[in-house]
Amino acid sequence: MTAKVISFINMKGGVGKTSLSINIADKLSERHSVLVIDVDPQFNATQSLLMYRSLLAKEYQQDELFPALSNENESDSANQESHARLKLEDESSEFFTKLSDNGRTVLQIFQPSTMNRHADIIQHISENLHLIPGDLNLASTVSGDTSDKIEVLDKYLKDEKLNESYAYIIIDCPPTWSILTHASLFASQYYVIPSRIDFYSSLGIELLQKKINLTLLSSMLYTKGLKHLRNLGIIYTMTHGGQVYEVNRKKKIKESLLSKKIDHLEDVSVFDSELPNVPSAAVKFIMYSNVSSDNRYSNLTNSIDRITKELSEKIGNEEDL
Numbered sequence: 083m084t085a086k087v088i089s090f091i092n093m094k095g096g097v098g099k100t101s102l103s104i105n106i107a108d109k110l111s112e113r114h115s116v117l118v119i120d121v122d123p124q125f126n127a128t129q130s131l132l133m134y135r136s137l138l139a140k141e142y143q144q145d146e147l148f149p150a151l152s153n154e155n156e157s158d159s160a161n162q163e164s165h166a167r168l169k170l171e172d173e174s175s176e177f178f179t180k181l182s183d184n185g186r187t188v189l190q191i192f193q194p195s196t197m198n199r200h201a202d203i204i205q206h207i208s209e210n211l212h213l214i215p216g217d218l219n220l221a222s223t224v225s226g227d228t229s230d231k232i233e234v235l236d237k238y239l240k241d242e243k244l245n246e247s248y249a250y251i252i253i254d255c256p257p258t259w260s261i262l263t264h265a266s267l268f269a270s271q272y273y274v275i276p277s278r279i280d281f282y283s284s285l286g287i288e289l290l291q292k293k294i295n296l297t298l299l300s301s302m303l304y305t306k307g308l309k310h311l312r313n314l315g316i317i318y319t320m321t322h323g324g325q326v327y328e329v330n331r332k333k334k335i336k337e338s339l340l341s342k343k344i345d346h347l348e349d350v351s352v353f354d355s356e357l358p359n360v361p362s363a364a365v366k367f368i369m370y371s372n373v374s375s376d377n378r379y380s381n382l383t384n385s386i387d388r389i390t391k392e393l394s395e396k397i398g399n400e401e402d403l
């Protein structure tokens with residue numbers, strides 16, 4: 083087995099990058115072994131997945147945890163917190179504090195301490211879904227000369243033989259360009275760009291493409307074909323069901339990307355499936371599979387199913403080339 087390593091990346095935050103990466107990982111883990119690496123110092127993926135871990139271990143009732151979701155009148159209860167949910171949040175944050183205090187996070191890869199050098203940093207969320215937790219302190223590794231850090235994640239995956247133990251490795255990247263994104267992409271064979279359908283999207287995507295060309299694809303490892311990094315495409319998020327303005331904006335974004343003569347830009351494709359906007363899905367740290375039994379969220383879980391299928395097909399097609 084050789085893991086497909088996929089970075090989820092966008093230069094803009096709040097585009098559904100974390101939601102997509104962890105829910106796709108969750109879906110993939112139904113049939114494959116999956117490792118999520120949270121490289122974003124905001125560690126939202128870690129918070130969601132550690133809560134999910136506690137939840138899976140405890141077998142809480144869904145409406146006990148997410149009363150806002152079960153309530154017919156969503157606006158009344160959008161901010162309602164349940165006792166069980168707060169307890170779960172406390173439990174998982176205590177667990178995270180212990181991990182972080184003992185250096186058992188992704189920080190170990192970027193800034194290894196001699197004390198914890200070989201500490202196990204992989205947490206089991208479920209049998210087939212594992213996590214290397216993020217760390218707020220990651221942000222400080224960005225400072226100073228970081229050129230020696232470009233290869234650390236790639237090297238770690240190889241040294242620890244993680245690309246032999248997992249079918250998929252999903253990296254949730256920070257929404258800024260830094261050594262963290264650079265190292266994540268260097269460790270990846272693929273990346274996807276979650277994006278909202280808004281006016282500024284094409285600018286962010288264009289900037290990202292330029293940066294990737296400049297820092298990675300134009301370097302010798304890539305031009306000589308010793309390393310590969312393929313763009314699997316844009317996944318539109320929080321969409322409103324193909325309304326006319328969305329169709330027009332998507333067309334504009336595509337045209338704008340195509341009009342820029344940057345190498346590899348013509349490779350930007352767009353996923354057929356999109357992640358629909360479901361306001362109540364914005365409940366903090368929710369995993370979509372937790373609400374899958376509720377048919378009001380079926381378009382959300384169905385869309386994750388379709389996006390995941392499309393993603394694995396795209397990877398399959400790339401491999402056939």
Ligand SMILES: Nc1ncnc2c1ncn2[C@@H]1O[C@H](COP(=O)(O)OP(=O)(O)O)[C@@H](O)[C@H]1O
Pocket residue numbers: 094095096097098099100101102126320357358359360361362363364365366367382
């Ligand atoms: N399908 C959805 N519809 C509406 N809001 C969503 C949906 N999925 C996630 N959100 C919310 O949108 C916000 C941004 O999502 P997130 O995945 O954290 O984006 P990013 O990682 O790009 O910052 C979060 O508050 C999240 O709860």
Ligand SMILES: [Mg+2]
Pocket residue numbers: 096099100101122124126127
């Ligand atoms: Mg995020």
